[in-house]
Amino acid sequence: MATTAHAGTVDPHKGHHYTTTGLDNRKIGLWAFLGSECMLFGTLIATYLSYKGKSVAGPRPHEWVCAATNVVSDSPIANCVGQMFTPILDIPVTSASTFVLLMSSLAMVLSHNAVVHKNVPKNTFWERVRGSSKLWLAMTAFLGMAFLAFQTYEFTSFYHEGLKLSTNLFGSSFFTLTGFHGGHVTFGVLWLWTLFAIDVKRGLGPDDATNVDLLALYWHFVDVVWIAIFTLVYLIK
Amino acid sequence: MATIAAAPTYAPSTAASNTGMWSWITTVDHKRIAVMYLYTSLFFFMFGGLEAVIIRTQLIAPNGTILNAEIYNQLMTMHGTTMIFLAVMPLSAVFFNFLIPLQIGARDVAFPRLNAFSYWVYLFGGIVITMPIFFALAPNAGWFGYAPLTTPQFSPGVNIDYWVIGLQILGISSLAAGFNFITTIINMRAPGMNLMRMPIFTWMALVTQFLIILAFPAITVALIFLQFDRFFGTQFYAIAAGADPLLWQHLFWIFGHPEVYILVLPAFGLVSEIIPTFSRKPLFGYPVMVYSGILIGFLGFGVWAHHMFAVGMGPIADTMFSMMTLLIAIPTGVKIFNWISTMWGGALRFTTAMLFAIGLVSLFTIGGISGVMHGSPPADLQQTDTYFVVAHFHYVLFGGSIMAIFGGIYLYFPKMFGRLMNETLGKWHFWLYFIGMNLTFFPMHYAGMLGMPRRIYRYDGGQGWELFNLISTIGSYMLVVATAIFVYNFFRSRRSGAIATSDPWGAGTLEWSIPSPAPEYNFAEIPTVRSRYPVWDIKSSEHGAHEIPHGELGEIHMRDHSMDTASTEVEPAPKSAKELGIVLPNNTVMPAIAALSIALSSLGLVLMRNENKTVGVVWSVVSAIMIFVSIYYWMTTPLEDEH
Structure with missing residues (x-):
């Protein structure tokens, strides 16, 4: 009767703590x-x-953004007037x-x-x-x-x-x-x-x-x- | 067929812990939870049906006047939401709860208290989402709640708040149940119950649970974005901020298409139990039935954008999604032909359950064929957002899921309640459903082809839609009558139906080896399984008799399985759990309190946005503490007594 040879040491017919895979x-x-x-x-x-x-405005993860013009650049923006967001x-x-x-x-x-x-x-x-x-x-x-x-x-x-x-x-x-x-x-x-x-x-x-x-x-x-x-x-x- | 109105063959357990309202609130028994699911989901099914009938009455003739546009939108949204999340899914959960442990030979599910929690979360979530309709504040943006329509910019009112929060709560219920049933099926099968001996219903339940746990996170996230947009000012769906107007549609349908199979695979499973039983033949092509179910599950994740052909995704995306969609017709067709082949040459018995199963095979095929039609983008562009689509999905959901679920109720009523449902009334129910369903939904194909758009609250005459709408509405009234017959039959049979034996239908799977109604411990001794239809083996082989899993089975002899489903023989009363020395999980109220607290804390968000911020915050914090405390007690209390 090979079908009952399962992992788990407890008698399967008692039903307790027995699991099919032997895992919790x-x-x-x-x-x-x-x-x-x-x-x-x-x-x-x-x-x-x-x-x-x-994103259409505001700070970006890796780029500089000029707040007033929303210009985006990989390097600091030279002619940005007002606030410039740096990479966050x-x-x-x-x-x-x-x-x-x-x-x-x-x-x-x-x-x-x-x-x-x-x-x-x-x-x-x-x-x-x-x-x-x-x-x-x-x-x-x-x-x-x-x-x-x-x-x-x-x-x-x-x-x-x-x-x-x-x-x-x-x-x-x-x-x-x-x-x-x-x-x-x-x-x-x-x-x-x-x-x-x-x-x-x-x-x-x-x-x-x-x-x-x-x-x-x-x-x-x-x-x-x-x-x-x-x-x-x-x-x- | 005599209807015997005597007391059950044995008195149901009347231990103090098993009677009264409190015992239901605190129960962790999967069978009682299934019964609670049954009553609740039937209530919501009728509630959603009532909404549909009001809609149909509005549309009976051109320029209907009983509803205005706003109320129509609310009814239409709630009809869809109710039927999908509060009726069909939990009606399937009735059978998951009731059948999975019985079919695999287990005493309960893997996490009984989590199971109770799932039910209570479903109930309270259903209340949250349904309650506003009594104040004419119900969700009003359609069951798929497309953003940006549902963003605060376009839906400023409280309506969508309830929808978002209600669905989020219901998602918790489905996910918790999903983890529970997957663990149960993988880990709690009786010895010898290997995967390829599992009843097809349990197989389809397993596939469905995987679909649930993998598809629901997509809508959870989509709803979180919408929640944040509505409550905390994020911009996920704000087009002006650069948001993608299709984000919601993609996320929703990545969930939404697997959801279609979440609704219909359990129905396929039920039919795969009913047809072999009443054909007196094992299911034809069992392994192929399993593989096709799994294949449907896999393909179901790759077809979501066929709901979006009309948005202009481009030819490559359209072609790919169309091909994947048409592929699904193959495993589905395989199932249809396997059911027909099972019936072929069988000793057919046309019980009510069998009629409903055959109803699914025929009606689902019609819905499947119209599905193939708009699986093709050029055809879909004509049909999208017309009544043709409404006809299609009612054929698969009503003709498919609902037919099979009612078949399942007729089949398993005796195992749940110990009595049989009345077959004559059942046949009235079936035929009125079958005819009424076709009258309601078949004309919608024509109305749709003539260009009638879905979701309109009235229409002008002279466009050729009048007759089709009139027939549809008459058909929907037939469905109401049929449902009333079912309800009468249900409560009448519950009280005075014929007493059922352990196996009134001559079925072969494990749940029929134990007494009806199932004793609280399910199996006095965990059985050892040697085939796909263990009960048939026992009855047909003499020498197998000494290896019978359940002591009581020894008395079963080959009975005449003609239409005689009522019992005249009295079976011995099963012993109580105590007499057998079986330790069962203790009742606990903590899952119900945790579920209630979750619903309350979510309502705090609605208060915060719409009424008073401080009250809302305090409300949410208090309920969050309640969640924490109830879960703490839950976690620190052992499931069962020491033994």
């Missing part, structure tokens, strides 16, 4: 959710790209925030690793550091928060340079796209602190590996979306 239900649900999220960010990014260069995007600063977010994914991997190997004896100082799930969860959360701080700084300075949500198509599509990503990072940070709180309260062990794994999956996804945004919005002119 939540994991499959999360994968489906992330598939849906791909379409969400895909649509946001596609709209940003199709509106690129279509600050690539060095965003490169730093991108690095921070990528490092948070590393910390996330280490958190998961620490939880999985919680019961392995640790002898040296470095083994204890590497095995501390609290440290790495907090590290991931702090790096995520640092990214959000960069984003807050970025949004504030853009605002002062004259770019608002309602200024032009660039403002609308840029803030909506990056704002949605920032919202996802914020949700991930809350999730991280929740797991951290559980870790402090009762300690996470190998039995919780799936719980951390789910968060890691989400976190890496949000990270990958940022790589797409950074490349398509910031780096490509």
Whole structure:
């Protein structure tokens, strides 16, 4: 009777904890959710790209704009009377925030690793550091928060340079796209602190590996979306 | 056929947790959620039908006077919105909820509380979007709400606010259900229920859920842009700021065309259950039915711009989208021929369910053929925005989805409620639907070809449209009578219909192996599946009897499956979950509160824009806190007791 030889160690006929694939239900649900999220960010990014260069007024991502005449140029405009908008995007600063977010994914991997190997004896100082799930969860959360701080700084300075949500198509599509990503990072940070709180309260062990794994999956996804945004919005002119 | 008006063969469970209003509000049982979906969506179906009948009455003769243009627009918009998002989609969800766990041999869906949440979000979203019509403030820009028409510049009123927010809420419901059902089907199948043994309904449900989770984000984003334009002053659809007037159309139809298959694939699935059952034959070409369903799903994402041939996309885009559109006719045609081949040489029984299924096969074919006609851009340029298109999509949605859904209700009523629906009334229902449907929608082809535009609230005489409109309106009254017969039959059968056995139709799939109505735990013991029609195997093979999945099945013997669908034999009452030691999820009110809070917080946005900013902000913040608290309690409470 080969048909009953399935993954999962629990007797399938009892019905409990048995799954067809042997994977946790939540994991499959999360994968489906992330598939849906791909379409969400895909649509946001596609709209940003199709509106690129279509703004009729105001600051632009990579070009100088003379406010009075709406002349657009790849270099500073010499004879512009009155306000001249400089290119809005600050690539060095965003490169730093991108690095921070990528490092948070590393910390996330280490958190998961620490939880999985919680019961392995640790002898040296470095083994204890590497095995501390609290440290790495907090590290991931702090790096995520640092990214959000960069984003807050970025949004504030853009605002002062004259770019608002309602200024032009660039403002609308840029803030909506990056704002949605920032919202996802914020949700991930809350999730991280929740797991951290559980870790402090009762300690996470190998039995919780799936719980951390789910968060890691989400976190890496949000990270990958940022790589797409950074490349398509910031780096490509 | 005797109608036995006795008590059910066994008393339905009367445990304290299972009776009363509160038990329904807090339930997480997929079967009870299905029943709630059924009542709610039937209500909205009749509400949308009423709107349609008022529209038809206005159009019965030239220069109708009962409606003005504004109210007509509201009724027309709400008819479309109601039928698609509040009637047909949730009517399909009735069967997703009820059937998926039963057909794959599971005790419930993967996330029972999320399932309850989906229902409540649907209910409250439906209320948000429907309520304004009682104040003559309903959405009025058509069901596809083209921007820039719906931007604050052209639709300053509160009407579109309700539409945007209502659809956004309904999207949450569909997406949550999508993740839930995908996980359920992939991960909770009984041993031996491999993918190619899954009933076709479950297969089509799986394809539909993938369409939902991949297509809905497009409309979510389009609606977010519109929401931001309306509430926060962005310029996504502001033409003066350089916006693309086609952005909405593209985003909407990237969702909107898969949506067509979201509406009709579950219907195909139901028909694929009904026809083999009443032909006493396995489905012809099972694997091809699966592949064609998947292919329809894939192609469905590549044809959206055939809704936009008239906007001038250029010959290359028109040609590509036309080719993709015509390609879809192939897998759809395959399905039609497979259903016919299933009936070919079968021992046909023309029950009401079977009649509705055959109704789909014939009517959907007509709608499919007119679809091929305007799949071709030159023809489409003549037909676009005329009544021809209205005729086409009512043939596929009424002739397709609605026919199959009613067939499904007649088929599964006994499994839901333990009684059979009256067949005589059912046949009246079917024939009045079939004739009324054709009377209503067939003349629209001619009116459209004669140039009658859709969405007009009145027309001058002398253009040759009078007769066709008169016939259409008479047909729509027949549909009202038929629906009234159905409602009478439904409640009468609910109370005093003939008692159903576990398998009153002699069907072969797993849901018919358990008692009717299905016990709360579904399967006393999770079955092991060895074929596509496990119940037929058991009944036709003696030596299989000792490997029966459900203890109760041992008593089933080959019965005469002629028209005798009523039972005279009394089946033993199924044991309660407690007696069997089965732990079921606990009831909880948190999903309902979370859903209510989501609807309330969205209404805060409407307040913010139209009434008082401070009140709106406070309102939204308070409801956001309610969302957070209810979800916190939901997440921190275990699903079921320790055991």
